[in-house]
Every structure is written in structure tokens, then in C-alpha cells.
Amino acid sequence: MSAPAEAVVPGLTFASLTDVGKVRSHNEDFVGDPVSMFAFDGDRRRLSRMGSLFAGADGMGRHSGGEVASRVAVEALFSSYYSSEEDPRRALDRAMAAANDAVRGAGQGSVEPDAPRTRMGTTLVRRTRPGARLSAMC
Numbered sequence: 001m002s003a004p005a006e007a008v009v010p011g012l013t014f015a016s017l018t019d020v021g022k023v024r025s026h027n028e029d030f031v032g033d034p035v036s037m038f039a040f041d042g043d044r045r046r047l048s049r050m051g052s053l054f055a056g057a058d059g060m061g062r063h064s065g066g067e068v069a070s071r072v073a074v075e076a077l078f079s080s081y082y083s084s085e086e087d088p089r090r091a092l093d094r095a096m097a098a099a100n101d102a103v104r105g106a107g108q109g110s111v112e113p114d115a116p117r118t119r120m121g122t123t124l125v126r127r128t129r130p131g132a133r134l135s136a137m138c
Contacts, residue, residue, distance in 0.1 A: 028059030030070035052129040065120030076102035
């Protein structure tokens with residue numbers, strides 16, 4: 001069980017969830033938040049310096065591998081952002097590029113002959129909460 005959101009990000013209450021909807025039989029969405037994606041291990045200084053990152057990705061259903069693309073994008077975004085030593089704004093720009101590269105790489109690495117994912121894709125929206133302010137970056 002993960003830590004309550006307020007324990008990880010003091011002063012902020014949030015929840016992350018997705019829903020399969022009424023059209024598809026499987027969920028192609030993937031979400032990330034500071035509780036589910038960032039291994040704190042007591043290093044709250046990094047969270048304080050970088051701010052809280054939230055992301056949602058919606059795999060593109062007309063392309064095969066949408067559920068893979070959305071997961072890969074969010075995981076790469078968080079990994080790149082929180083491992084950066086750069087300014088948070090620059091780190092976020094680079095993290096978005098890393099997410100794009102990761103999705104493209106995953107698609108090119110597909111070896112499934114029945115379902116090639118070379119054109120897999122996803123949307124990716126992220127928000128950061130630097131300090132006490134919440135800002136949208138889409």
C-alpha cells in the first residue's frame with residue numbers, strides 16, 4: 001500500500017485514476033503522480049526542489065500498442081524529470097522529449113508479427129506544482 005498523498009506532498013490532497021470507458025474492452029490510459037511514480041526513499045529535498053509532477057496519458061486507440069505507449073511515456077517522463085539536476089522548467093522540457101523518444105523506441109523495438117507497434121502513440125498531459133503554486137503545462 002502506498003503512502004497517503006498528504007504524507008508525501010504536505011498540503012496537497014490528490015487522487016489518480018483512469019476508466020476504461022464505454023467503447024473499449026481495455027484501458028489505454030496511464031497516470032502518474034508523486035505517490036505512484038516517484039521513489040522517495042526519504043529524499044524530500046528533490047521533491048521540494050523539482051515540485052510535484054502529475055501526468056496523464058491516453059493511448060491512441062487507432063494505433064496498436066496504445067496502452068504500452070501511454071505507460072512508457074509516463075514512466076519515461078517521471079524518470080527523466082526526477083533524475084535531472086537541471087532547472088525544473090528545463091528538466092520538464094527534456095523529460096517530455098525523453099517520453100517521446102521512449103515511445104518511439106518502444107514502437108521500433110516491437111517484434112510482434114501479428115501486432116506491430118511501429119505507429120503506436122499516446123497523448124501526454126502534465127502538470128507541475130512548484131512550491132506552493134500549481135501551474136499547467138500542456
